[in-house]
Ligand code: URP
């Protein structure tokens with residue numbers, strides 16, 4: 001069905017103007033000051049966007065949906081995660097494939113794809129985690145890249161689980177350079193964390209409030225520096241995921257000054273929640289256990305300013321949903337067993353609008369750049385995704401900045417029993433969200449078609 005969006009304030013990473021957008025066959029075909037609704041295809045859906053913004057569909061470049069992790073599985077599937085994403089204005093997800101230590105990479109890729117195929121209502125693609133790199137499986141990574149997954153993920157953290165040895169990290173980054181594939185990386189020194197965790201537990205410090213002290217900022221900055229050293233030696237392009245604090249941002253920017261091709265992602269919990277949340281009594285702090293941990297409040301300004309100056313490229317979520325009622329309870333006796341993660345895929349865009357744009361910390365174009373355009377550019381989706389131009393997919397968000405509401409679990413689609421932002425005031429909401437021309441969400445409600453989401457095959461661009 002054709003779609004006409006009339007009279008909205010169209011915002012991209014570089015433009016801001018009022019006009020009409022027309023889409024046919026899933027694609028934007030006209031952008032003009034005025035398009036006569038009587039002269040477009042019969043039956044075209046017409047959305048009155050006067051007084052509203054029109055953004056490109058937002059992209060979340062770091063989510064976990066199917067995730068076997070820390071003795072359990074993340075609580076969402078593609079149906080719940082798609083509904084949550086779309087209700088909040090996100091039309092494309094990039095999920096981390098995180099295989100187990102003995103899994104074959106191609107089998108993992110097929111498994112993750114099968115989880116999405118029938119249930120996705122958003123478009124989606126993957127970063128391929130390399131958790132092992134023996135000689136006999138290397139060819140599989142070439143196959144996966146050929147199949148359209150043009151980014152790797154490595155973990156410098158999670159000793160004994162997802163963590164990659166230095167030898168394998170070096171090999172992975174060399175292969176990535178050869179293939180033109182960017183390496184996304186969780187940067188925290190796994191051995192330092194392991195030692196700190198052991199001494200805290202031995203001292204009887206078992207509650208969620210000790211998760212942060214077991215992974216201080218210097219441990220993250222060390223991880224960033226380490227990854228960037230390898231990138232400097234090999235010329236590989238790298239993307240630091242969930243950069244949470246000033247020392248880690250500084251380590252990345254210093255590497256960039258030395259000529260390393262490094263990009264920085266930060267995730268919404270680190271902009272808005274500080275370490276005191278993990279200190280909440282009665283085990284409530286477990287809801288706020290993620291890695292890297294929530295930091296001292298002073299770091300939040302560093303992140304907002306980094307986005308404003310565009311030194312930080314993307315605002316993602318690291319959506320990793322685990323229920324409080326049972327899953328987070330697995331760490332009652334030891335914070336090291338609390339499944340790490342804070343769900344935010346539905347709230348991200350509204351939080352950036354509420355606490356960034358409406359609070360005067362960020363402009364609308366910087367918001368679009370960080371929440372859509374940069375991810376599309378870095379991960380080979382641009383200009384099909386991440387912008388509004390002729391020929392782009394008609395992924396569009398008609399956004400009502402005057403909406404006022406409250407963030408709450410009650411309005412959330414994720415399969416968890418809490419919202420990390422419960423009771424916070426919400427300023428702005430997606431009034432209509434289209435994926436390739438079809439409206440999939442209205443006024444915070446999913447109204448779309450499960451299974452309509454498409455796997456996005458990407459070419460290497462690095
Ligand atoms: O706490 C987090 N971040 N959980 C998900 C796994 C990861 O490290 O991204």
Ligand code: ZN
Pocket residue numbers: 186241242291292
């Ligand atoms: Zn991570």
Ligand code: ZN
Pocket residue numbers: 062063064096318320
């Ligand atoms: Zn993650």
